[in-house]
Amino acid sequence: MDIILQQVSYAYAKNTPFEKRALYDVDLHIPSGSYQAIIGHTGSGKSTVLQHLNALLKPTEGSIKIGDVEVKPEKKNKQLRQVRQKVGIVFQFPEHQLFDETVLKDIMFGPMNFGVSEEEAKKRAIELVKLLGLPEDVLEKSPFDLSGGQMRRVAIAGVLAMNPEVLVLDEPTAGLDPRGRKEIMELFYRLHKEKGLTTVLVTHSMEDAARYADRIAIMHNGKCVLEGTPNEIFNNEERLTDYRLELPQSVKFQKKIEKMTGKKLSTICLTEES
Ligand code: ADP
Numbered sequence: 001m002d003i004i005l006q007q008v009s010y011a012y013a014k015n016t017p018f019e020k021r022a023l024y025d026v027d028l029h030i031p032s033g034s035y036q037a038i039i040g041h042t043g044s045g046k047s048t049v050l051q052h053l054n055a056l057l058k059p060t061e062g063s064i065k066i067g068d069v070e071v072k073p074e075k076k077n078k079q080l081r082q083v084r085q086k087v088g089i090v091f092q093f094p095e096h097q098l099f100d101e102t103v104l105k106d107i108m109f110g111p112m113n114f115g116v117s118e119e120e121a122k123k124r125a126i127e128l129v130k131l132l133g134l135p136e137d138v139l140e141k142s143p144f145d146l147s148g149g150q151m152r153r154v155a156i157a158g159v160l161a162m163n164p165e166v167l168v169l170d171e172p173t174a175g176l177d178p179r180g181r182k183e184i185m186e187l188f189y190r191l192h193k194e195k196g197l198t199t200v201l202v203t204h205s206m207e208d209a210a211r212y213a214d215r216i217a218i219m220h221n222g223k224c225v226l227e228g229t230p231n232e233i234f235n236n237e238e239r240l241t242d243y244r245l246e247l248p249q250s251v252k253f254q255k256k257i258e259k260m261t262g263k264k265l266s267t268i269c270l271t272e273e274s
Contacts, residue, residue, distance in 0.1 A: 001032050001066070001067035001086060001165045001166060001198065002029065002030065002031050002032050002065070002067070003028075003029075003030040003053055003064070003065065003066050003067075003087075003166065003198075003200075004028075004029050004030075004064065004065040005026050005027060005028040005029075005049070005052065005059075005062070005064045006027060006062050006063050006064070006065075007025045007026070007027060007061065007062035007063075008023055008025070008026040008027075008049075008052060008059040008061070008062040008063070008064055009021070009023050009024055009025055009026070009059060009060055009061040009062055010022050010023040010048055010052070010057060010059055010060050010061075011060050014060050021222060022045050022048040022222055023045050023048050023049065023059075023222045023223075024221075024222045024223050025062065025223070026045070026049060026062070026222075026223065026224045027224060028049070028217055028224055028227065030053075030166075030198065030200060030215075031198075032165075032198055033196050033198055034198060034199075034214055034215055035189075035192050035198075035199045035201070035212055035213045035214050035215070036198075036199070036200045036201070036213060036214075036215045036216075036217065037200075037201045037202075037203060037208070037209035037212070037213035037215070037216045037217070038050070038200065038201070038202045038203070038216075038217045038219060039203060039204070039206065039209055039216060039217070039218050039219065039245070040218060040219030040220055040243075041204075041220075041243075041244065041245075044219040044220050044221060044222070045219045045221075045222040045223075046170075046202045046219050047170065047202070048222075049202075049219065049224075050089065050168055050170055050200070050202050051089075052064050052071075053066070053087055053089070053166070053168050053200060054066070054083055054084050054086075054087035054088075054089055054166075054168070055069075055071045055077070055080045055083050055084065056084075056089075058071055058072070058073060059071070059072070059073055060073055061073060066083050066086070066087060067083070067086065067165075069082070069083050071083075081114075085114050085162055085163075085164070086164055086165045086166060087164060087165070087166040087168060088159040088160065088162050088164030088166070088167050088168065089159070089168045089170065090155070090156055090159050090167065090168065090169045090170065090172050091170050092170045092171045092172075092174050093174060093175065094152065094155035094156065094158075094159070094172075095143075095148065095151035095152050095154070095155045097155060097158075098143040098144070098151060098154060098155055098158075100143070101142060102139065102140055102141065102142060102143075103125075103129070103134075103138050103139050103140070103141055103142075103143050103146075103154050104122070104125050104139040104140065106143055106154060106158055107121075107124070107125035107128060107129070107154065107157045107158050107161050108121040108122060108124075108125050108161070109158065110158055110159070110161055110162045111124060111161050111162055111163075114162065121161065124161045124163070125139065125157065125161060126139070128157040128160055128161055129157060131157075131160075131187075132153040132154075132156060132157050132187065133153070133183070133187075134150060134153055134154070134157075138150065138154070148175070148176075149176060149180045152176070152180075152184070153184075156172075156184075160191075164197070165197070165198060166197070166198040166199075166200065167188070167191070167192075167197050167198070167199050167200070168199075168200045168202070169188060169199065169200065169201045169202065169203075170202045171202060171203055171204065172184055172185075172188065172201070173185060173208075185208060185211075185212065188201075188212075189212050192212075199212075201213060206245065206246065206247065206248040206251075207248040207249065207250060209230065209248070210230050210234070210248045210250055210251055211250070213230060214229065214230070215227065215228065215229060216228065216229075216230055216233045218233070218240070218243060218245065220243045225239075225243060226239055226240075226243075234247055234248075234251045
């Protein structure tokens, strides 16, 4: 399912004295099956874009196509519920949204709310707990008795239990230690590769974008100012500097090797600690 933003502008509290323009004419095409990173400093508009991807926000100008559903400012749309099932968002610190008595009930809540049978929802929960590397006995525990890293995994399982076609990740590793970060990022990458899950990663980390994404969009002051493959983006160092962004260490390292050897490396090589 492709997601296409066309000239999307958005203002918070429109037509009030508190009106705040957050997006200006954003064009972005996220093809089905791709891994898209969205990068930018705080306040650049990343979260506002993210909330358009499953129609939590509707553009104040322009339009967004989510699969075959078109979301426009003036248009009422009965298909938004369907869109929200197909596009799963893992918000920052998703564990803050856990609420049920047991992990099992928490993971089953979303799908059952969307008409999935109890049996099927339970089956999904059991599979996901395994997939996310959690012990099976976690299912009967209270989510609030788990470690922070485990809570995060349970919350992610709750989003995956909806069987989304697109997974949107808002700084999914915020607050985790380096090992937890790597495990979670590798897990999302595996899901993307093995299940063909379209993935959108909103991040501050150029390094994560370099390592995982096949396309990168740079947001700056509410505009999408650069978009392309990692190679295209990282060969545009001057523009990145204009937006106060630095090349990832791994790319700097690669460029250094290329300079020393006089040979162009075809793929971005990443150091283990990156
Ligand atoms: P980012 O995710 O890149 O940090 P945001 O999309 O959160 O950026 O913010 C873009 C702009 O919109 C910022 O200037 C921010 O202050 C403003 N903004 C974000 N949320 C709201 C809101 N609920 N009400 C008013 N302004 C907001």
